[in-house]
Amino acid sequence: MVNYVIKRSVYGLIVLLIMISFVFIVMRLVPGDVVALQLSGAGAVSEEQIAQLRSELGLDKSVWAQFLDWTKNAVTGDLGKSLWSKMPVTTLIAERITVTLQLAFMAITMAILIAIPAGIYSAMKRNTWIDHMIRVIAIGGLSIPNFWFALLLIIFLSLFFGWIPPLGYQSFFSNPIVNLQQMILPALVLALSLSASIVRMTRSSLLEVLHADFIRTIRAKGAKEKLVIMKHALRNSLIPVITLIGLQVGFLLGGTVIIESIFSLPGIGSLIFEGVTKRDYPVVQATVLVYGALFMIVNLIVDIAYGWIDPRMRPD
Amino acid sequence: MKQSNWLLIIVALTFLLSACSNKSETTSGTNQGKNGSGDGKPKSGGVVQILNPADPDMLDPHKTSSIYAHNILGLVYSKLVTYETGPDVEFSDYNIVPDLAKDWKVSEDGKVYTFHLRENAKWHNVAPVNGRNVNSGDVVATFERIQSIPGHQAYMLDQIDKIETPDDLTVEFHLKQPFAPFLSYMANHFMWILPKEAAEGKINLETAAIGTGPFVLDKWERNVETKFSKNPDYFLEGLPYLDGVNFKTVPDEDTRLAAFRTKQADTTGLLSPQQFANLMKQDPNLQYRETLFPTQTQVYMNMTRKPFDNLKVRQAIAMAIDRKNAVKQIFGNGEVSGPVNPSLGKWALPKEERESLQPYDIEQAKKLLKEAGYPDGFETKVMVTDGYGEATVRMAQWVVEDLRKIGIKAKLEVVEYATYFSQKWPKLDYDIGVGFQSYLQEPDEWLYGQLHSKGAKNWYGIKNPELDKMLEEQRTVMDEDKRLAKILDIQRYALKEVVNPIPLVTHITASPTQPYLKNWNTHASYGMIHMKEVWLDKK
Amino acid sequence: MNPAPQINPGLPNTSIKQLSTKRIRLRKSLDETKRFIKTQKIGVISLSIIMLFILLAAFAPLIAPYDPIEQDRSAFMLAPTAAHIMGTDDLGRDIFSRIIFGARVSLLVGIATVAISMICGTILGVISGYFGKVIDMAIQRVMDAIMAIPPLILALFIAALLGPAIKNVIIALTIVNIPHFARITRGEMLRIKEMNYVEASRSAGSGALRIIAKHGIPNMMAPIIVIASLTFGQSIIAEASLSFLGIGTPPPNPSWGLMLSGASSYMENAPWMVLFPGLVLSIAVLAFNLLGDALRDFLDPKLN
């Protein structure tokens, strides 16, 4: 098991390295210069001053040298400082990551809690009107852009109920009630499209498992349908569902960028966008790194969950 | 979360100086609104809730030019001099009044400025300054720091020869030559006076702000909330009224509006005319203040490229644009602007003159084009960035449509902000551009900066020796009226002979506040310098 | 079957033969089409909707009553009337015309994204699956690296760096979608590689190129088509999301996403500015999703 995790981590590091080199190089290739941006309003800035700022920001070296420096520091846990706020990037991310994590966690949990029962129900009531309804809602959920849904939600809530979630993010530990008031709607919006795909996957996967030979064995034992589905069919149909969740986490994390902004949540989503437009290289690099690492951790969890569900997939 | 909201941290235009005031009826055209009356005795207490579209990167006033940073800093710091605010003062009145300096004196030759500091000015009671008195050493340390850091503010001080401190409460600035804008520059938001401990590095200016202003910074929770509490030792007796001010970061415009509607905020920023109308419909008791925007939309042309080197072409373009309808449709309300933005009050040309010098005349425009040798127009590109928000992009689309009417086939090119600002505009890599200028506060910045052949922001290729001479001359005229006459002349000259950049419109923004928010006398400069007088009329 | 061999009475001549090979394929696809129409009612409906959008896009200049960019300075934000059946927007442009022309942008983004990422992804996936070993390792790690960045974040990163332009949106979404195709096609190639008909072909002496082209790709078209159809819908949403962030389709191009994202502040005053683009966008995405579902059912050998 430990070996397995180590092996996965090594792969993960390789992937992260490829990812970060891509980000590192692309950002420096495209037009747009952070020094020019920072001095944009000033106008009368001498060449020396530009050079001074450039060297202060560590941008006077070659891209290759910068990359080596950055990688070396990154290994020691130092992801550099923001070129704009001068704050250590790790601090910036630490301040915000809990928000994104909580949001993602809540969204995934809600999606699972809504979607898996709905998927089971839909499969059991196959081809009835309730099955059709669940399927229509599910596919509808995939067809509405979530920023759109979020905006309509905010506008309607404020217009018709005179209420929107309280502003000024509070962490769960400092004020759980306010925190939940703030998080539940955005999590719901994010959960929408995720649960749509989970419902569909649960349904089709369950239906497929219900055709498997061993289900016949269990029925031949005289088992009730509830036992057949809840104990055997469901667990057997979970693998593709979990795979899907692992993949969809990427979409979900991407969605946080917009949703965090609409609901004024200080997550890492906006950090990267701001970083890209302001050419704040260390911030973007670190944020991408964090997203990559998150994705990998999620998929490691997914892999471990595979083993937990299916003894055949347990690493020796 | 339109992209603008993040980008504006740099040039910060969308954020409408959350302006609204209970101004008295003496307003002129620039400053109208339905005001909750400012009568009644100010009450102390209460906390004002303000929404910011974005949070500053850092708080060092000399390393950031973000309006969000300076608005926060304005509550904490003081300048030597500042602009007047109050019920009788207009948003765009640039009356210089004492701040940290109780008075000042200009020498006969205009080369020495002497400031006398207040005896009762104390630093906030926070380590390491712990409420000690302000002295001239702090001022010198501050200015030396400004001069040592590359940035927007350095050029304002490039006329200073030396700074002297005859005693603890006196500071003398010796200039290389007479320099009329100097006092305005001293009132500029970059000139916040810091304790010398800060210059010595004992305070981390990137995250902390310890000053002499009406409020003390309690907590800066990045991207969430910034909290201020009343400074009990503020040098102006009885001020401030408020117990505190809270800024919250809310990036999305619709969410900000929703928050205001649901009373989670006491004021809200930029609104479209429709949004404003809806708000008023919903709650007729709302106050609002209409103010001229501190900068204007301009169309600028690259004079190093043909055919824009041709004055007649530029004149034709200027005449082709339907400014009045544009400002009405895109911004709801506003004025035709001039080379100096009308928000600078008397320094701008009078409204009638701006309009008469810049007529909307398609026939004449076509004729001019024909004379210039382009009877069938020409093809060109109009550059715009979405970094300023959607309104600018809409304005650019408007301009493109107008140009089409006189035969100029212009293709709109939306440019990414970083590229726009570091590659395109300053490097003159464009044909025509539509954009904003920064919130410039001094006519010299508007004119010398943009029009002088060596101007810091002359990114248009303007080279006009006669104009250069006029621009240099006005800087040395110490008499305000005489300088004003010259400034107005320069503007008339520019509108007739240069026609680049073409001023389009300055819009009027209506920003609502909750009825109980009193003395909300905003000013066009950065720093929310009116906050010290604001009070809340509620229990 | 009678196992006794008979002497071949001779076969018809060349040209007829060649023709009938084509005809037989044509007939097969006709049969398939008939079967699709018979068994996939929802698929047919969504396909018709998509066809409608394609027609709208193709004949936009003929159908649209107005120029989608031209501003009518006397018709700002008009509610729907006979002259403007979906009303006009804040610059006096006819929304109906913009929606019709917007189909061009949305479909262009969808088609280009799907086509390019499908081609690149399939090539990478097939190479990866067929050759395995180091090549597979290298391609897979790069794909993993792309997939590890959340799709919208990656699209945002690329589009924001490159600036707002339809071309850049397509580049960004293409890069995002390549790994999806690469994954599927790699898996399919691994599966097909083990098929006996591939072994038969190899034992007959065919090389990699032939196996991939003749046996590999034709047999993985079903999952590719399904993924393509779903990707199409997702691309339309992604384009709208990027436009919402201000890094999507630049004005004045009429794009559904742009119309949708720019109009939210007019929700109360001019709901038609928000409603129609949103509706059209969702219907289009829904149609592609439903088509993907129908194709999945149709092409799934288990259900045949």
Next chain:
Amino acid sequence: MEKSTILSVDGLKTVFQTRHGYVDAINDITFTISQGETVAIVGESGSGKSVTALSIMKLLESSGQIASGQVLFNDMNLAELSDRKIRDIRGKQIAMIFQDPMSCLDPLYTIGDQIMEILKIHEDLTPAEADNRVLELLKLVGIPDGETRRNSYPHELSGGQRQRVMIAIALACRPNLLIADEPTTALDVTVQAQILGLLKQLQADFGTSIILVTHDLGVVAEMADRVIVVYSGTVVEQSGVHELFSKPEHPYTEALIRSIPRADTDRTAPLHIIRGSVPGLHEMPSGCRFHPRCDYATEICTQQEPPLFHLESDRSSRCWMKDGSLAKEFQHRLNTDNLDSRHPAPPNDAYTASKKEILLEVHNMQKHFPILKGILSRKVGAVKAVDGVSFEIFKGETLGLVGESGCGKSTTGRLILRLLDITDGEVKYGGINLAEFKGRQLKEQRKKMQIVFQDPYSSLNPRMTIGDIISEPLEIHRIASGSEKIRRAGELLEMVGLSSKDVYKFPHQFSGGQRQRIGIARALATEPELLVCDEAVSALDVSVQAQILNLLKKLQGELALSYLFISHDLNVVKYIADRICVMYLGKIVETADSETLFTNPTHPYTRALLSSVPVPDPTIKKERIILEGDVPNPAKPPSGCAFHTRCEHAKEICKSKIPEFKQMSLGHKVACHLIN
């Protein structure tokens, strides 16, 4: 012998809903089973035998339902029972075991859990009692060490053990009736012998009645008391097992029995065949369903469906011939057709006539698949799929390669064709080491050797027309293109007994047997000298299998082909092969010509293997050598003689020393220490 009837099925009809409407899967199935009796339901694929089994228990998929008829069990009509009531019967009174024990056990739960589950459903036991019962059951079905084994997951067990677990589950509640649906089809013969033995033993101990569903007449002969022969969803004959084999009363039964190659089948004569193939549910012929394939069919057979005629001694047959009034008509047909003469023997003397010229020589061939592990994919071992194999193939002969699954026989075939690369050793073709062939040369060489696969479905590219499939080798080698190519493809199709018009069809339009013919046609396209037939008839119904075997023989005669015939079915190999190699765990343990091997098997493994094969003749009761345990893991083969772990004669030397290949007589070699 008369015992009480416990189940009686009467006129059972089950229909399935398909896209084309309802189709009959079974129709008018009638039979009874008595206490302690074993009734076999036998038929080819698609005959409805499994549907019959599932209908009794009402375990059909949701698209299937019983349309009419009754299933009487203890005076209850199961066909009309509510779901709740029939659940009480399932597992408790009637139990079922299925074909593939891998897919029939839930892979996610331990076997102990799955045995326990049925006890929990039907019996009210304390946990301790239930635990004991689980251990008892495991012991009963021959799984030793139950205490630890109960915690195993299905995938950790061998096929045989899994089937034992299935039996344990089935017998957990001591049911009166056990329905076994192809219980040994997925197993190797040696394991099949174990399982059949176990079933017999348990039946003797508990007196359980068994309905045995199978396609294997050998298994029928071995196990059944009575036999129900089903064809196309209906019973065609019902009879005691001895009577059935000695005097089949239905032409189908007769043809079926005659078409199976047996140990005593004449190798030089072609097999009797049943022409055509089992009709699909949608293309059911009118009249007697068998008439299109029947040699005796007359007018009435094509028009009217015959009833089940009851004959003497409890037998019945669904054939018009049994209708006394029609006897004359059939007499005519019986007289005019001499069955054997209708299919003249193909000239099959290519091998004997040849001068024993070596075509292919394999010397000490090895194939090790590395086992990779850890972060850096270190090689930690190897699966020795083929571990030093030597043999030769003469021109024009058929070399049979037999062995149980996983013994490396298929790998051997692929190594010869260079579809896999050899780890060590050499393969010489026409005297040249194949490894020396590169590029163009290899491509040329490939023309000479082709392969025919087992699975007729995956061996044809479903997206290509038959013409394209067959002519692909021609295109690759630029032998023909355009119309010439298509013409050649047509010729090849005719050669394998299909129509040249089929070039424009797609694979899905053909039956399994036809596809196999297409596969053969493709293999013949480059006019090869050697065909590797990898289980080429294993997936086919017996009636079709005979057609293909005959075809292969005929082609060999016509084209002077050499075959490497890989199969697990000893009788088939015996029939087609001139010489046979027996493989066990990657090694050849015995080689001999086929007569010698069957009459004088020498290696203990060969002997066990031969004795395990059920003979389709209930009169023969042969002494059976039942091998214990399973084939060891090829990644960790036993030391010395790989067979020693299962060999009842094993001595010390067998554990330590690898036996040499010793010549017994001309062409008969054995690798065993016990032979001197």
